[in-house]
Amino acid sequence: MFLVETKVGAIICMLLALLFLGTWPAFLTLLERRGRLPQHTYLDYSLINLLTAVVIALTVGQIGDAKPNMPNFFTQLSQIQDNWPCVLMAMLGGIFLGLGNLSTQYAFALVGLSVTEVITSSIAVVLGTTLNYFLDDKINRAEILFPGVGCFLVAVCLGSVVHSSNAADKAEKLETLANRFEGGIGNVIQSDYKEVDSCKDELNDLENGSDRGDKAKVGSAQYLMEVEDKRAIKVFGKSILLGLIVTFFAGISYSLFSPAFNLATNDQLHMMKRGVQKLTVYTAFFHFSLSFFLVAVILNIWFLYRPLLNLPKSSIKSYLNDWNGRNWAFLAGLCCGLGNGLQFMGGQAAGYAAAD
Incomplete structure (x- = not known):
């Protein structure tokens, strides 16, 4: 198993994560602007996101010797009868991310890519970093961490003003x-x-x-x-308030997935019995991505037949036959999966507050 154990390695992981996590929203926006139904795009995207997590778990999470108190992926996967409380916590984090990404997809159309990214990312940093700072037992320096958090708080306010100005x-x-x-x-x-x-x-x-x-x-x-x-999502006539509500909901959802993952891998709430090994990043990431995928499938199949925002109805057959832009949706899922995996790997070494 490969573990990131140095600050340099953690920084590299987090920088790569920023690159990947900053790229996939552009692909989803591109497809929506070209008229592809968001339900079709999100199903493709979530499938590749899950497969990416599986590949990461089967490679860097499994190959090589196990570390002390860090069993390989398959070994820990077979211990679910003992570690299930933390598995559920990891899956809760995946649900939060799934709801956040799904909301963001509609926010991109209602508010715009740049404003949505500013508001959602800033809310995630303000709330998520604060929660992780205390969960990490304050290992990061507050005098460095929180001035940055304050800047993101200002960005939330400015992003809201920009959206109102753009709409007008x-x-x-x-x-x-x-x-x-x-x-x-x-x-x-x-x-x-x-x-x-x-x-x-x-x-x-x-x-x-x-x-x-x-x-x-x-x-x-x-x-x-x-x-x-x-475009697929018609936005003329939609209220400013609707766009901001969807965007803020996405930001709050984003702010909760990382603390949930932190709790799953470090068990600060002492949910597991004494002596049970904590979840590795790779085991937690697999369950995290699995619940993300389940949320995506359940909600988007429902939205195929009962679409939001007056979108046209679709079907599973129509989705399977829709290859227009599927490669971009797959690429978005790959970027998201790699970005989340690298963020968690870096967070385990440097603290999840810093990774946010």
Whole structure:
């Protein structure tokens, strides 16, 4: 079994985790903007996330000699009759992450990728780091840790303000475009984007996917209309409050999964009997990812037939036949699985508060 036992190794793991965990949201956003149903994307994503955890457990968690008080993956997997309380705690962490990621997928559409990432990550750092600091018995230096936490708290407030400002700006641009059309198609004035010949022609072009040669300026009203027409989750008319509620729920869910994983591997609550070996990172990560996958399957199969936000209904058959963008969903799941695994490996060595 491979264990990260040095601060340098922990830092490398955490830096790589940041890279992977900062990449997968862009892939999910890309697929939603291209019109792929989020239920289809999330099922693919969660499957590869689980398979990544299995591969990690079977390689670095199993190959080689066991360490003192650190049994290999299969050995500890067979001891579930003794360590089941911590297994359940690891699975609870996976449920929190599953709910957070699922909410985030919809928040990306409602609030935007950049604002969602700022708010959810900041909430996770503020709450999760504080909880882990005390669970880790204050091994990290508070004078270094908490000024950073304070900065993230400010980021939560600023992110909320930015979302409100963006929503107001979009509404103003669309209202301006609507007012121009009210005066007659021939009176539409060319502004900071290419001239719109007619509303009917524009909508037909969007529906048929034809290219008129004139690309709308990014951020213009015409550009917003094109994005709205192509994307899976229609956001025009959705309230600012709805987007913020979904985003804050995702952030709170994120803030709880790491402390739950911390409790699963270190058993600060003394849930297991004396003498029972604590869960290794790899065993806990396997159960963590398993519950993540189960939550994803249960909720997204339900959402196939009872979709949220007026999305079209789908089916298991339609999902299985939908290969449009599946490679990107698989890549997102791989990035998430590797990122979480590296975060936990680094957290075991340097403290989960630092890993957050």
